[in-house]
Amino acid sequence: GIQVEQSPPDLILQEGANSTLRCNFSDSVNNLQWFHQNPWGQLINLFYIPSGTKQNGRLSATTVATERYSLLYISSSQTTDSGVYFCAVERYTNAGKSTFGDGTTLTVKP
């Protein structure tokens, strides 16, 4: 099956800093999503981004499908950004079934 690698596995930032999280995948995909899991376990969909660039406030994401990677940018980080960020990809043949990466654990210190 498809392999999804996220880097770095852990990231510690000071409040106000910027960061870039990366997701590499081993095969062509039809769908890519970024999620944030807060300390209470709730997974929030940040972006549905099979290709191109999207922005939502301080967060933006870029997927370069031909090169099999996606980047999540967090600017002016806040303590509420802490948690685990997951990338999930879907092969066209999986008909709606996604494979998740292992996540990047982000800690933002005040």
Next chain:
Amino acid sequence: DVKVTQSSRYLVKRTGEKVFLECVQDMDHENMFWYRQDPGLGLRLIYFSYDVKMKEKGDIPEGYSVSREKKERFSLILESASTNQTSMYLCASSLRRLRGEFNYGYTFGSGTRLTVV
């Protein structure tokens, strides 16, 4: 503004019990999923369903079954609970793939933390 609701936040069951985890979504999504999340193992797909009464096995279906009698409800059943099924269970839903600029992203419920003793 709750869109995917899981019936219990915390659940404690005894070994051998039959356990039902319920998930309801109000977004008219065709696809529904059950994942479990364990430290060091990430999110693993148990079962998913793309329509009423339809189901497909995910990566770890052993020891589980599912039921989807109505579009909005997807139930996960542990036939005989065991301690290795202690985990966080996450339900999600999404639109089925269609033409056009739809958002096919997943919406997750808040999770059920199940402990089997």
